[in-house]
Structure formats: structure tokens, C-alpha cells
Amino acid sequence: MRGYFGVGVEGISKEQNVGTIVRSAHSFGAEFFFAISPDVDIEALKVSDTSDAFDHMPYYQYDSAQALVLPERCQLVGVEFTEDAVPLPSFRHPIRAAYIFGPEMGSLSAPVIERCAHVVKIPMKFCVNVGVAAALVMYDRMICLGRHAERPVTPGRPLLDYTPPAQVHRRKLRRKKGVRR
Numbered sequence: 378m379r380g381y382f383g384v385g386v387e388g389i390s391k392e393q394n395v396g397t398i399v400r401s402a403h404s405f406g407a408e409f410f411f412a413i414s415p416d417v418d419i420e421a422l423k424v425s426d427t428s429d430a431f432d433h434m435p436y437y438q439y440d441s442a443q444a445l446v447l448p449e450r451c452q453l454v455g456v457e458f459t460e461d462a463v464p465l466p467s468f469r470h471p472i473r474a475a476y477i478f479g480p481e482m483g484s485l486s487a488p489v490i491e492r493c494a495h496v497v498k499i500p501m502k503f504c505v506n507v508g509v510a511a512a513l514v515m516y517d518r519m520i521c522l523g524r525h526a527e528r529p530v531t532p533g534r535p536l537l538d539y540t541p542p543a544q545v546h547r548r549k550l551r552r553k554k555g556v557r558r
């Protein structure tokens with residue numbers, strides 16, 4: 378997959394949801410996991426985590442939206458079921474992204490939304506469990522930025538296996554034009 382991504386939660390209160398999201402994040406290849414003012418002791422969960430996700434992904438915790446620190450040029454993407462949010466199927470994922478999900482009994486706070494470069498929603502009739510929302514967003518990123526064989530026109534497996542495009546030429550071109558990645 379191109380670029381990298383991290384996954385975060387704000388005000389999360391159920392251990393089971395933390396476990397589900399961390400495990401999915403690890404499995405989809407997230408580079409880091411973070412939480413803003415969690416309502417559950419995630420440091421303690423790290424010890425009892427049976428999926429080993431915390432052994433492979435760094436965890437960062439912050440007291441507020443203002444305190445959140447992200448890697449340089451990494452864009453914060455809020456995932457929230459609001460009217461103004463961009464529907465996920467029409468959203469272009471940033472190459473470097475940190476996705477943040479809201480609490481089970483509420484929504485992302487105004488200070489978090491303010492820090493977001495984008496807010497996206499999964500078009501549905503109503504909100505789903507935060508762990509389900511997280512998996513859907515990561516799956517969508519994988520489909521959009523991952524490298525896969527083209528879907529065939531008729532049902533079934535692709536006709537051709539995926540072959541990676543030749544990258545060397547594109548890199549040379551970029552360097553020539555002095556374009557920074």
C-alpha cells in the first residue's frame with residue numbers, strides 16, 4: 378500500500394472496541410495507534426492484549442485534541458456521521474493519514490473536528506459500532522491505495538494477476554522536475 382496511516386480514537390470507553398480497532402489496525406498495516414482522553418485504561422489493556430497488536434504498533438495517548446502530535450505532513454481525517462462529511466466512496470485518501478473515530482455514546486468533539494483536514498462518513502441509514510466503522514474505513518483505504526488486480530467485468534476472479542507498475546521511471550521524472558513527495 379502506498380504511504381502510511383495511523384488510527385486513533387477519542388473518548389473511547391469500551392475495552393472490547395479498543396481491542397477490535399487495534400487488532401484491525403494492526404492487520405490492515407497501520408503504523409501507529411493513538412487515543413485522545415480515553416475512558417478506559419489502554420495502558421493496562423496493552424498488557425492483556427492477546428492479538429499482540431501493541432507489540433508491533435507504537436501507542437500514543439493525549440489529554441486533549443490540542444495536545445495531539447502527528448508526523449509531519451500526516452493529515453488528520455475525522456470519521457463522523459455528519460451532514461457535511463464527505464461520503465467515503467467519493468473520498469480521496471491522503472497518502473499520509475491518521476484516522477480518528479469518536480466515542481461509543483457520542484461524536485467527535487468540536488476541537489478534534491477543528492483539527493481535521495477532512496471529515497468523512499460512511500453512507501448508511503444510521504451509525505454503526507465504532508469498531509465496524511474503523512474496519513470499513515481501513516478496508517476502503519486498502520482498496521483505494523493498495524495494489525490489486527483489476528476486477529473483471531463479469532463475476533469472479535480477475536483474468537490477470539496483478540503486476541506492479543514500473544516505478545523507476547516515475548521517480549526519475551519527479552527528481553528531474555524537483556517535485557517533492
Ligand SMILES: C[S@@+](CC[C@H](N)C(=O)[O-])C[C@H]1O[C@@H](n2cnc3c(N)ncnc32)[C@H](O)[C@@H]1O
Pocket residue numbers: 456457458459477478479480481482483484485497498499500501503504505506507508510
Ligand atoms: C456508534 S458511533 C456513536 C453514536 C452516534 N453518535 C449516535 O448517537 O448515533 C461511534 C463512532 O463510530 C463512528 N461511526 C459510526 N458509524 C459511522 C458512519 N456511518 N459514518 C462515519 N462514522 C461512523 C464515528 O467515529 C462515531 O463517532
